[in-house]
Amino acid sequence: MQKFTYKAKNNTGETLIGEIESTSENSAARVLITKKLFPIEIKNITARTENPLEKIPFLSFLDGISKKKKAVAMRQLSALINAGLSLTQSLLTMSKESGNQKLKNVFNDVLRDVEGGTSLAQAFSSHPRAFSPLDISLINAGERSGTLDKVLKRLANQLEKEAELISKLRGAMIYPAFVLIAVVGVIALMLLYVVPKLTELYQDFKGNIPAVTQFLINLSNFSKSYWWAIILIIVVTAAGFKSFINTEIGRKYWDFFKIKAPIFNVLIVKIYLARFTRTLGTLIGAGVPVLDSLRITSDSVGNVVYKQALLDATEKVKSGTALSTPLADSSLFPAIVSQMIKVGEQTGDIDGMLDSLANYYEDEVDNLTKGLATLIEPLIVVFLGFIVAFIVIAVMSPIYSLSKTIFDAPRM
Numbered sequence: 001m002q003k004f005t006y007k008a009k010n011n012t013g014e015t016l017i018g019e020i021e022s023t024s025e026n027s028a029a030r031v032l033i034t035k036k037l038f039p040i041e042i043k044n045i046t047a048r049t050e051n052p053l054e055k056i057p058f059l060s061f062l063d064g065i066s067k068k069k070k071a072v073a074m075r076q077l078s079a080l081i082n083a084g085l086s087l088t089q090s091l092l093t094m095s096k097e098s099g100n101q102k103l104k105n106v107f108n109d110v111l112r113d114v115e116g117g118t119s120l121a122q123a124f125s126s127h128p129r130a131f132s133p134l135d136i137s138l139i140n141a142g143e144r145s146g147t148l149d150k151v152l153k154r155l156a157n158q159l160e161k162e163a164e165l166i167s168k169l170r171g172a173m174i175y176p177a178f179v180l181i182a183v184v185g186v187i188a189l190m191l192l193y194v195v196p197k198l199t200e201l202y203q204d205f206k207g208n209i210p211a212v213t214q215f216l217i218n219l220s221n222f223s224k225s226y227w228w229a230i231i232l233i234i235v236v237t238a239a240g241f242k243s244f245i246n247t248e249i250g251r252k253y254w255d256f257f258k259i260k261a262p263i264f265n266v267l268i269v270k271i272y273l274a275r276f277t278r279t280l281g282t283l284i285g286a287g288v289p290v291l292d293s294l295r296i297t298s299d300s301v302g303n304v305v306y307k308q309a310l311l312d313a314t315e316k317v318k319s320g321t322a323l324s325t326p327l328a329d330s331s332l333f334p335a336i337v338s339q340m341i342k343v344g345e346q347t348g349d350i351d352g353m354l355d356s357l358a359n360y361y362e363d364e365v366d367n368l369t370k371g372l373a374t375l376i377e378p379l380i381v382v383f384l385g386f387i388v389a390f391i392v393i394a395v396m397s398p399i400y401s402l403s404k405t406i407f408d409a410p411r412m
Contacts, residue, residue: 004028004044008037015040021112030117065102065130067166071159073103078152087148088115106130119143134158134279134300137293141286151286158282161358165274165365172369176376183384190391192227195220198395209398216394255303259332267368273337274361275301276310281354291318306332323350 006028007017016037020028032039073094080090091114095107106127113123121140124131135155142151199217209217223230244250258268279300283293291314298310313326322345328338337357344353 004042006032006039007041008032008039010037028116031115034115065100067159067163069100069103070130071156071163073098074152074159075156078149078156081152082149087120102130134296137283137288137296138286141288145287154282154286158278161278161362165271165362168366168369172372176380179380183387187387191220191223196224213394213397216391252304255305259303259305267365267372270361270364270368272301272303272306274358274365276306277337277354277361278358281351281358284354285351290323
């Protein structure tokens with residue numbers, strides 16, 4: 001929002017001077033006209049106050065609004081409109097009753113824009129950090145078809161499903177992440193504190209120290225002397241990897257690796273298929289044209305390999321081919337996807353078939369995430385066993401060699 005000063009005349013010819021907030025001069029003029037004021041002069045005095053987080057890229061996520069909170073807000077807005085309230089009354093109620101300050105600010109801005117003659121979709125599009133192109137497209141479709149309350153309810157369902165999927169994935173990764181942190185902590189403790197104490201003991205041993213023990217001692221000495229270098233290498237490697245996957249070719253390789261990665265690829269592919277079917281079904285069901293729905297969905301899947309496949313399918317659909325045909329020709333989509341969509345095309349219920357597929361894949365993801373810890377546990381046990389065995393062998397080998405020397409020594 002921007003701040004403007006205005007000079008306007010009322011119905012009696014009296015000149016009034018004041019300030020108003022709006023997205024543009026034209027929008028500000030429309031607001032004044034709705035208040036029965038004839039604008040003479042409108043001047044921009046202060047640009048919209050920017051959120052300081054926008055200038056800090058790695059903190060920009062703090063400026064977002066969670067999908068769960070957005071879902072609740074969209075469901076409430078749908079209920080208000082369905083109850084017979086006008087759009088401006090509904091937005092005013094949301095701006096007052098919303099329990100989230102960020103959402104309050106958004107609804108305040110949206111209300112001003114809508115009062116100034118802007119469409120609801122355009123008003124929400126002024127907040128790209130809070131509302132994605134998918135959200136805007138659905139709202140726009142609802143406004144055009146006159147079914148805004150139903151589309152907002154559909155959008156709320158979509159956001160809830162996405163939030164639930166993300167929550168399940170995070171929950172499944174808690175145990176492996178905790179174990180990994182514990183393992184790294186134990187290894188660091190052994191190298192920095194335990195092994196140096198044992199090294200002092202080994203210095204009194206006569207004879208050569210076993211190679212495995214010497215390796216552990218050297219590793220400990222290096223870690224103790226150059227711990228800062230290890231941290232620097234980790235940070236630089238992570239930053240380099242992040243920069244690489246942010247490039248076009250890097251993102252392509254990384255996304256291709258994710259759908260081919262051993263063990264995890266089954267889960268990852270099903271996540272992408274769940275997003276694809278849920279998003280496309282929601283858009284088509286809301287009345288968004290198929291070509292637009294495919295383009296929006298390609299950006300929402302979250303994988304450039306799938307995005308390219310969907311863009312290729314879009315071009316074929318544009319030339320008159322049924323959607324099920326290019327999907328059937330692609331190795332990225334299981335046969336069940338193209339078959340269900342083909343049935344939907346024949347029956348005129350594509351969105352219904354896509355919703356059924358989305359429910360199926362979301363259930364599959366749910367089952368896989370529940371068993372993810374069980375799947376990873378044997379690998380963690382083997383890894384821990386290897387680390388423990390290596391440390392035990394390295395620590396006990398000199399002691400075993402010393403005891404053998406003592407017992408094998410000739411007796412007087």
